[in-house]
Amino acid sequence: MLNVGKIENGIVLDHIQAGKSMLIYHYLELNKLDCTVAIIKNARSNAMGKKDILKIETDAHSIDLDVIAFIDPDVTVNIIKGGELVEKKRISLPKEVKNVIKCANPRCITSIEQGVQHMFYLADSRRNIYRCRYCDEKYTEQEIEW
Amino acid sequence: MRHILTPLDFSVSELDQIFDTAADIEANPKKYANACRGKKLATLFYEPSTRTRLSTETAMLNMGGSTMGFSDANSSSVSKGESIADTIRTVSCFADIAAIRHPKEGAAMVAKQASRIPIINCGDGGHQHPTQTLTDLLTIRSLKKRLNNMTIGLCGDLKFGRTVHSLIAAMSRYQGIRFIFISPNELRIPDYVTDMLDEKGIPYQENVRLDDVIGRLDILYMTRVQRERFFNEEDYVRLKDFYVLTKKTMRRAKNDMFVLHPLPRVNEISVEVDNDPRAAYFRQVQYGVYVRMALILTLLGIKVNDDGEVIEEGPGKLPL
Numbered sequence: 021m022l023n024v025g026k027i028e029n030g031i032v033l034d035h036i037q038a039g040k041s042m043l044i045y046h047y048l049e050l051n052k053l054d055c056t057v058a059i060i061k062n063a064r065s066n067a068m069g070k071k072d073i074l075k076i077e078t079d080a081h082s083i084d085l086d087v088i089a090f091i092d093p094d095v096t097v098n099i100i101k102g103g104e105l106v107e108k109k110r111i112s113l114p115k116e117v118k119n120v121i122k123c124a125n126p127r128c129i130t131s132i133e134q135g136v137q138h139m140f141y142l143a144d145s146r147r148n149i150y151r152c153r154y155c156d157e158k159y160t161e162q163e164i165e166w
Numbered sequence: 167m168r169h170i171l172t173p174l175d176f177s178v179s180e181l182d183q184i185f186d187t188a189a190d191i192e193a194n195p196k197k198y199a200n201a202c203r204g205k206k207l208a209t210l211f212y213e214p215s216t217r218t219r220l221s222t223e224t225a226m227l228n229m230g231g232s233t234m235g236f237s238d239a240n241s242s243s244v245s246k247g248e249s250i251a252d253t254i255r256t257v258s259c260f261a262d263i264a265a266i267r268h269p270k271e272g273a274a275m276v277a278k279q280a281s282r283i284p285i286i287n288c289g290d291g292g293h294q295h296p297t298q299t300l301t302d303l304l305t306i307r308s309l310k311k312r313l314n315n316m317t318i319g320l321c322g323d324l325k326f327g328r329t330v331h332s333l334i335a336a337m338s339r340y341q342g343i344r345f346i347f348i349s350p351n352e353l354r355i356p357d358y359v360t361d362m363l364d365e366k367g368i369p370y371q372e373n374v375r376l377d378d379v380i381g382r383l384d385i386l387y388m389t390r391v392q393r394e395r396f397f398n399e400e401d402y403v404r405l406k407d408f409y410v411l412t413k414k415t416m417r418r419a420k421n422d423m424f425v426l427h428p429l430p431r432v433n434e435i436s437v438e439v440d441n442d443p444r445a446a447y448f449r450q451v452q453y454g455v456y457v458r459m460a461l462i463l464t465l466l467g468i469k470v471n472d473d474g475e476v477i478e479e480g481p482g483k484l485p486l
């Protein structure tokens with residue numbers, strides 16, 4: 021398997037559904053970090069066929085795991101310290117996501133009120149449905165403007 | 167601090183207490199005449215709704231309190247572009263409780279987040295209108311002496327009717343409820359409502375003709391078909407008079423079935439029905455005042471004794 025610069029201290033996000041690594045990159049705002057970030061797309065996986073992997077050389081606590089779970093709850097989170105794997109975490113869908121996504125409902129107050137927190141709550145964990153805390157409109161994935 | 171943004175903000179037993187208080191207000195209005203002396207209600211109406219505003223203000227005035235506010239966005243600082251959060255921060259310095267109506271969905275939630283005083287949602291766009299739902303529940307409870315074990319027919323615009331969706335959600339919390347949805351195909355009840363009923367195992371059926379099912383109902387909830395919901399005038403004209411409740415149709419109904427309507431009505435209930443003792447829509451308006459009085463007392467934590475003296479009061483405003 022290809023080995024893109026093993027990291028010393030940081031976090032490796034494994035088993036990302038192929039194609040979703042850039043989405044996670046975007047929402048975690050990794051472009052704003054100074055550290056090493058390796059994005060591996062379409063790596064071969066026995067279980068998944070294809071998968072993405074993200075390696076981030078940073079303090080693991082600074083990464084919002086809820087955001088990752090919101091985008092892809094099947095991601096495995098590996099915490100690396102001193103070049104060794106010290107912890108393997110499974111994550112689950114967050115009950116609430118704050119200031120990650122915005123409501124698309126034009127009748128929603130968040131479309132006009134300044135300075136509101138954009139909050140969504142997990143309405144249906146089986147079907148992975150989030151609704152706006154304000155107007156209860158279902159969130160549907162939008163095209164992201166890069 | 168308690169607020170009311172949706173009817174489901176209160177548990178069934180908490181609602182029972184509110185309805186008990188409302189029933190006591192109906193029986194002994196004098197006892198409550200000074201319950202809110204010195205208290206001020208702000209009505210922040212970003213769009214006009216005269217009925218709801220007057221009902222809420224009457225509730226406060228009946229208890230010796232006073233009111234202030236605005237009745238449309240043009241006459242206020244809102245027209246200068248002030249945010250809801252800033253408005254409610256300001257109003258929190260003046261009033262003890264605020265009632266807000268706004269055309270955008272979720273506006274009351276924004277108000278609540280910035281508020282130091284209890285918020286009553288008096289309608290946020292097509293989203294929630296809890297004081298209407300509480301009015302409907304109190305009316306049913308007062309007329310039928312129960313909120314469980316009954317068949318409720320909802321007739322008219324079941325697609326866009328916010329009061330209908332909210333009433334269904336609220337009634338679904340009681341035992342032995344069955345729904346009959348009566349609407350033209352174009353205005354059928356949305357899937358998310360029937361999904362919720364399926365999940366809870368609550369029986370319902372859909373019908374187009376009112377005459378076929380009215381004989382089985384304990385409550386008939388009529389609604390108005392609203393022009394502003396339609397993209398073209400043609401559809402509106404075709405559907406607006408789809409249902410007209412007449413004396414003749416009422417003959418098929420049970421003697422103890424009651425007709426409710428959130429008002430204003432247009433043609434969907436013929437005026438000849440008004441004198442029928444089962445026509446309850448104007449009594450419903452009166453219950454709207456009682457339930458808003460009970461709600462204000464509950465949110466302010468005020469209790470009175472039999473002599474009408476205030477014996478308990480909530481902690482008041484949150485600190486600045």
Ligand SMILES: [Zn+2]
Nearest residue numbers: 123128152155
């Ligand atoms: Zn929204």
